[in-house]
Amino acid sequence: MPMTMTQKILAAHAGLDSVEAGQLVLVSLDRVLGNDITSPVAIREFDKLGFSSVYDKDKVTMVMDHFAPNKDIKAAVQCKMCRDFCNEKEITHFYDVGRMGIEHALLPEKGLVVSGDAVIGADSHTCTYGALGAFSTGVGSTDMACGMAIGKAWFKVPSAIKFVLHGKLNKYVSGKDVILHIIGKIGVDGALYKSMEFCGEGLSSLSIYDRLTMANMAIEAGAKNGIFEVDEQTIAYIKEHSDREPVIYKADEDAAYDEVIDIDLSEIKSTVAFPHLPENTHTTDEIGEIVIDQVVIGSCTNGQYKDIEEAAMILKGKKVAKNVRAIIIPATQDVYLKAVENGLVKIFIEAGCVVSTPTCGPCLGGYMGILAKGERAVATTNRNFVGRMGDVESEVYLASPAVAAASAVMGRIADPKEVMENEI
Numbered sequence: 001m002p003m004t005m006t007q008k009i010l011a012a013h014a015g016l017d018s019v020e021a022g023q024l025v026l027v028s029l030d031r032v033l034g035n036d037i038t039s040p041v042a043i044r045e046f047d048k049l050g051f052s053s054v055y056d057k058d059k060v061t062m063v064m065d066h067f068a069p070n071k072d073i074k075a076a077v078q079c080k081m082c083r084d085f086c087n088e089k090e091i092t093h094f095y096d097v098g099r100m101g102i103e104h105a106l107l108p109e110k111g112l113v114v115s116g117d118a119v120i121g122a123d124s125h126t127c128t129y130g131a132l133g134a135f136s137t138g139v140g141s142t143d144m145a146c147g148m149a150i151g152k153a154w155f156k157v158p159s160a161i162k163f164v165l166h167g168k169l170n171k172y173v174s175g176k177d178v179i180l181h182i183i184g185k186i187g188v189d190g191a192l193y194k195s196m197e198f199c200g201e202g203l204s205s206l207s208i209y210d211r212l213t214m215a216n217m218a219i220e221a222g223a224k225n226g227i228f229e230v231d232e233q234t235i236a237y238i239k240e241h242s243d244r245e246p247v248i249y250k251a252d253e254d255a256a257y258d259e260v261i262d263i264d265l266s267e268i269k270s271t272v273a274f275p276h277l278p279e280n281t282h283t284t285d286e287i288g289e290i291v292i293d294q295v296v297i298g299s300c301t302n303g304q305y306k307d308i309e310e311a312a313m314i315l316k317g318k319k320v321a322k323n324v325r326a327i328i329i330p331a332t333q334d335v336y337l338k339a340v341e342n343g344l345v346k347i348f349i350e351a352g353c354v355v356s357t358p359t360c361g362p363c364l365g366g367y368m369g370i371l372a373k374g375e376r377a378v379a380t381t382n383r384n385f386v387g388r389m390g391d392v393e394s395e396v397y398l399a400s401p402a403v404a405a406a407s408a409v410m411g412r413i414a415d416p417k418e419v420m421e422n423e424i
Contacts, residue, residue, distance in 0.1 A: 002252040004160040005227050006195040009135040009249050013118040021159035021256075029059070030134075031112060032147040033121030035103055036064040040081045041141035042122055046148055054089050055151035061093040061112060062086055063103035066360045068096070071367040101332025101358040104128040104216060104300035109332055111242025115230045116249055120147050125300050125382060127218045130196075130227035131211035133234055133248060137225045158224040160195040161186075162257040165202030167266035172416040174310070175210025176302055176380065176400035179217045180271040182263065184281030192222035194258060197251065199229040202265045208237045209306040216301045217382050220278040270415050272378075273398035276386045284403060284415035294377040295320075295408040296389075297401050298329025298356070299363045302380035305335045307401040312344040314405035314416055320352035321411030327369045329356045353408070365389050371396075378407040 001018040003011065011018055014025040034042055039062050054060045062082050067075035079096070086094035095106060104125050107113050115133035119126060122144040129136035139153065147153050163182065183190070196218045198211070206214075211228050218226025228234070230248045238246050269283040297303075297311045308330055320326045328348050330336035336358060339345050345355050362369030363381040371377055371390030376397065379389065384396035399407070402416040409419050 002254045002256065004195060004251045004255045004257070005133070005197055005229065005249050006135050006160060006225060007157055008251070009116060009118055010155060010157055012249070019157045021157055023157045024154060025157060026152055026154055027118050029120060029147055029151050029153055030117040031059050031061060031119045032144060033061045033063070033103060033107065033119065033123070033126060034141070034144050035062070035066050035123055036068055036075070036079050036082055037066045038122035038141050038144065040078045042144040042148065043081060043085050045142050045145035049145065049149065051149040054091065054148045057090050058092045059151065060091050060148050061107065062091065063095045063106055064097065064100050065102050065358070066364065067366055068100065068359060069357065099333065101335070102300045102303055102360055105303055105331035105335070108132060108212065109241060109334060111238070111244065114238050114242050114244045114246040115234060116247025120144065120153050124219045125216050127223065127225045128212055128216040128300065130215035130218065130225050131208060132238060133228060133230035133246070135225055135227065138219065158193055158195045159258050160197050161191055162260045163196060163198045164260065164262050165198060165200035165206070165265055166262060167202050167264045168205035169265050169268065172402045172420070173268055173270060174400045174402065175206055175213040177268050177271045178210070178263070178265065179214040180273050180278065180281050180398065181268050183217065183221050183278045184271070184273070186221055188220060188277055188279045189222040191218065193224050196221065196223045196226040198226070199251070202263070203229060203231055205265055207306060208233055209304045212304065213301055217278070220382060270400065270403050272403060272413060273384055275384050275395040275397065278382070278384060278398060284413070287413050290376070290397070290413045292324060292378050292407055292412060293375040294369060294371065295324060295326045295404050296329070296362050296369055296377060296379040296381060297327070297404050298331065299360065299381040300331065301382040302401050303329055303331025303335065303358070305338050307380065308335060308339050308344055311401040311405040312347045314402055314419055315351040315353070315409065316347050318351055318409050318419070320408045324408055324411050325369070326351070326353040326408040327356060327362065328353050329361055330358055332358050362389055378404045378413060380404050
């Protein structure tokens, strides 16, 4: 039976020759992930179910990233619960302050996910690892508890939408613009419980970091997962970061798709998602005067070194506009260190930005940049729902690091070309 990339991975991990859309399968897991918000719930369920040990101490991972360093007593209690559990169960991959990063940037960097893996995480943006040719998806904390205990999870095999990428990106345009364009095209439920599968000669124009951003936001189109065809860039990244051997699954030529969508990367412009949905997209050349109060550059979506470097390129030698707060959050300790060593942190501070330790921080309305009533932020994060980053009457505009940095300079939503080509 012809299968998509996702279906092949699920079949292999279910011990089956083939699967089809809608089929229920019990899948063996290569990694189970939780963070400081979702793991405590999973730990309580784990204990309630009477389990005494995890299925594999090397394949369970917990990352303290949402409210760490702890923002209050409740956050401290949650992190302590995770810390105690991981110490007791001798979990190999527990990442706390000083060692941690934002989970979905940290796991690829640490080589904990490779092509062909099946991964669940008690966080909706676990779909990020599809950039490496893995099946990865977000689950609830109860599923995480069972995954930690027995190393398996039930899935309904998803159908798929095939995105065929052509051409190459223009200057100042990145994977964030591509995925916002796609979500704007198909809507926040356009891929509901489907696999978004990316292929085509245009892949060569997308860096691994562009792909990580795009796979990360597959959930914003309602998808079960996003996954990219493995190519030389994928293999090179995995070899650099992991000593595990990737397993490559390529979709069959006659695999069935619900829809095939062609995307010409050369036609995509800098794109912004207006409040209060990621599908509410507009290109920067059609946006009027929208004054802003804050810019956030970071998150599991756009906190990689490439993202930070793009922002620094825009901000170098310039100043953040008066009355704008610009917050830079490197996604991992390694990204932060590289930004220090290469002078990017100096650029940010001289421009009037603040640079934070790795954390999810303001993305989910946590801390380090909460919005007051009536305030507007441009953010490289993944969601702009009502109240996502603070007061229910605040507004979040989603954009690429280049657009966010340009907006910080102009004090309004701006196209990076406006800043870079007019010597502002």
